[in-house]
Amino acid sequence: MWIDAHVHLQDERLAGKLNEYADLAKRAGVTCLCSAGTSPSDWERLVSLTETFPIRILPSFGVHPWDAVGLLGDWQEKLENFLSRFPESPIGEIGLDGLRDVPEEIQLRFFRAQLALAVRLRRPVVLHGARSWGRLYEELRPCAGQLPGIMLHAFSASPDLAERFLALGAVFSFGGLLCNENATRCREAATRLPLDRIVIETDSPDCFPNGGIPFPGEGDNSKLNHSANLIKVATALSTLRDISLEEIARATRETTLRFFGMPV
Template sequence: MKFIDTHIHLQDYKARYTTDILSSALSAGVTKFICCGTSPQDWDKVAELSRQGDGRIIPAFGLHPWYIEQGGLDWEQQLEHQLRLFPDALVGECGLDGLKSPPIDKQLDVFRRHIHLAKQYSRPLIIHLVKAQTWLEQMWQELPAKFVLHSFSGSPEFAAEVSRRGGYVSFGLSLFRHKRAAKLVQSVPQEQILLETDGPWQPLPSEDTSRPEQLPQLAQYIAALRGEDTADFAAAVYHNSEEFINVRK
């Protein structure tokens, strides 16, 4: 089985572990990674990892809602610069977070600027959404052609709505704690499912860090909940991931 970890922060692992992480990921069949930057402070590291990654590490650049205050005045110009430097880069991680500051008006403004750039450069958009469903529900018309709600932890009903609107729903290891996991994974058509670890964050309940080599376990869990064969499910999700990252489609 082959996998693409569609959301990971390789720059956040302790540097000496990154090589180990990548080689054990490869033995587990994880062939590619979308490495998500969260503020101008880590974009250079993301860029560097991508350059060293032999085409396996696809960069994404965004200003995460938690780090808006640290973004500086010219984050938008810097973001555009990275998108020009990396024609395969995605936009994100960005989005809306109802649990954290800054105020929602500021978050909406920053998020809309990401949407604008994603459309202008025809790039997929990686969205972080926590306790902010009602805001996103007023923005369906504004979103670019390709977008994903990463580490989806909302309701099955909302997941179904995201897929009706043409979005991808990405499941991570937090799914093992979701109370309605079965209903949730059954509410999304197979062709709109992606998988991720959000590593090193959001580990399995028994671990202190998440790693891409755990993706087969996640795929097996979801396939079982959906009543599908794990290998068939993994192959379909791999195909979805390739479709998602292909910026020319």
């Protein structure tokens, strides 16, 4: 009974592998996937998967900073349409990014517009802050009190910043990086934060963890990630905190459902 709190099931790299994906995830005991839309071009595909995929999907909709470049026209109107079709869905994946060369001005324009929309529609937000956690905090702080939920996906900032996000009411999502013994900041935050503010994710098809299981028939080089590898992340968290896998499953499931406004 695991929930994978952040995936991109609609990613085209997984298109030919969804049956295997579902089998692997079911066998690992994953019963729910939170799949984050990233651009107007993947929202409809995400919706159709919520209807056909054999594992429950909780979708969210947003424009990822990587997908903001060159996006013109009525994207915000489209986003509002998807959100009205899914009255429980968060806005995400949105945020700020320091991994790729996306102009700051574009990142800020999209992030601020979507934060304002989340405040207006009273929706939780699923946030991306890779190598931008400090800037993300500054943008988030003025409106955090007006948001019903904040999830920090693939969290990897300093313990000091973790404390400040904690004070804003954020939930912290940890992924494959937790399985890397050199990722000391991420592992320290996962050890010290309150357990009821932690969820776990694979970010599949990305973020293949150390020691992860590849898709059957794929060479070790393909590194295409799937939700059965959530157990690797859970095991790392269980070791760091010295609590059982059962307790990790229960706590992370409840926190994820609460974030999505679902009955626990």
